[in-house]
Amino acid sequence: MQRTTAFERGRPPARTVTQALATSRPSVFWLDGLHRVDHRPLVGGRAADLVVVGGGYAGLWTAIRAKERDPSRQVVLLEAHEVGWAASGRNGGFCEASLTHGEENGRQRWPDELDQLDRLGRENLDGIEETVRRYGMDVEFERTGQLSVAVEPHQLAWIEADDGFLDRAAVRAEVNSPSYLGGLWSRHDAALVNPGRLALELARVADELGVVIHEHSEVQAIEGGGPVTVTTARGWVKARSVALATNVFRSLLRRNRLLTVPVYDYAIVTEPLEAAQLASIGWSNRQGVADLANQFHYYRLTADNRILFGGYDAIYHYGGKVRAGYEERPASYRRLAEHFFATFPQLDGLRFSHRWAGAIDTCTRFCAFYGLARAGLVAYAAGFTGLGVGATRFAADVMLDLLAGEETARTSLRMVRERPLPFPPEPAAALGIAVTKWSLDRADHNEGRRNAVLRSLDALGLGFDS
Incomplete structure (x- = not known):
């Protein structure tokens, strides 16, 4: 018999939902009211040592890290629209140490490297925090950790043996939800940021370091082999090397076009909570929160005490x-x-101010993949699968290591050297994703038991994640 979930058992009256959404507007909360510096489109030709394609986190970190390694290096960044307008400005702002989309995913795929991956991930998060401090970046950085909450009895078995486990009373003392049965607080391996501010502050730092940024300059082709010519509709750049950070968008390399698919993620954010509303849920330690279902939710407080x-x-x-x-x-x-x-039934009457969505670059191994093309002149990283706020900085260093021909602690990893299995072409891709999503939903309704479809995908090293 199929069981109901906590979200079905606690479903609110329809009028509560209708009223709460009635005044919401389709707008990205993080990008509202931010002051942008305009970067002119590329017109005509120029030369550079490095061209970075993509003005999201991965591209901006790559440009910054390149200049930090060699301040004399001429770096040009080309963005098709505006800096941070896509996934980098639309996510939940969870900046995690994990490079493998969680310990379980890393243990299944690279058990012999997990300790090293954990260490590199923590160093990467420390590096982000240090960079924010060194450049005075106004990004609302809060290293408050992440609370993983069990909302079904079977989920407790997944976390009870871990350090940091909180029983029902203890987890509700942190964040008061009647749906919580227990939780796991990872205190140091996650931070929260304002995603829109982070993108624009990275662009500010890149500008100050001498990176030349061109917005509204969509790359149409990469040609040649030393130097490489990168062309847009109105200009071109000849460069010694190229770093591709296009993530969810169609890859400029044919070999990578079946390695990611775009999956749309949706978010809402409330009006600021009044003091009594905030007191009713506690949350004084301001952790990020995610539940443990296959189809999971993530949520957090903003700087002005809204809930995303x-x-x-x-x-x-x-x-x-x-x-x-x-x-x-x-x-x-x-x-x-x-x-x-x-x-949070105690917040009945609260309204949502914003609603928006964005596309995640999902790959079959759940975390970024890396590589070189064009005789080592073009590096790429993609497939972050929703965990790129922190991992993009690590990816930037990987791409720069690869372009330099250096064997480092990063480039020697199997995780870096291996590529994910591709998605099949249509219509098989759509059918396979639909069946997998149905199976994940069924598992959430059946005490986490995985059916034959999910067990087969586990054995093949394929997967799909909400």
Whole structure:
């Protein structure tokens, strides 16, 4: 018999959800009101030592780390739209130490490297914190850790033996939700940031270090082999090397076009909580929170004490397109609102101010992959699968190591040397993703038991994550 989940058992009245969403607007909360520095499009030709393609976190970190390694290096960054407008400005702002999308995923794939990957991940997060401090970056950085919460009895077995386990009373003393049965507080391996501010502050630092940024300069082709010519609609750059940080968007390298698919993630954010509302949930330690379901939710407080609530739905559209029209999906926003009030029924009457979506570059191993092309002149990193806020800085260093031909602690990793299995072409991709999502939902309704589909994917090293 299929069981109900905590979110179904605690479903709020329909009017609560309707009223809460009635005044929300389709706008990315993190990007509202930010002062942007305009970077002119590339017009005409120029030369550079390094061209970085992509103005999200991965591209910006690559440009900054390149200049920090060699301040005399001429670095040009090309962005098709505006810095931070895509996933880098739309995520939940969870900046984690994990480079492998969690310990379990890393242990299954690279058990012999897990200790080293954990160490490198913590060093990477420390490096982000140090960079924020050194450059005076106004990004609302809070190293408060992350609380993983069990909302079903079977989920307790997954965390009870771990250091940092909190029983029901202890976890509700941290964040008061009647749905919580227990939790695990990872105190030092995660931080929170304001994603929009982080993108624009990285761009500011890059500008100050001498990186030349061109927005509205979509790259159309990469040609040649020493130097490489990178062309846009109105200009070109001849460069010694190129770093590709295009993530969810169609790869400029044919070999990588089946290695990622775009999966849409949805989020809502409340109005600022009043003092009594905040007191009713506690949350004085301001951790990021995620539940332990296959289709999980992530949520956190903002600097002005709103609650951002996202996740659960992971929507793939046939053909793997990235389109603005996919962002307005009423069913997903309504489901999130239902689950929000199932989690915090004491906040009945609170309204949501913003709703938005963004596309995640999902790959079959759940974490970024790396490599070289064009006789070692072009490096790439992609496939962060929703955990790129921290991992993009590590990816930047990997790409720079690879372009330099250096064997480092990073480039010697099997995790870096291996590529994920590709997704099949359509219609097999859409069918496979749909069946996998159905199976994950069924597992959440069946005490976590994985059916034959999920067990087969586990054996093959394939997967899908919400």
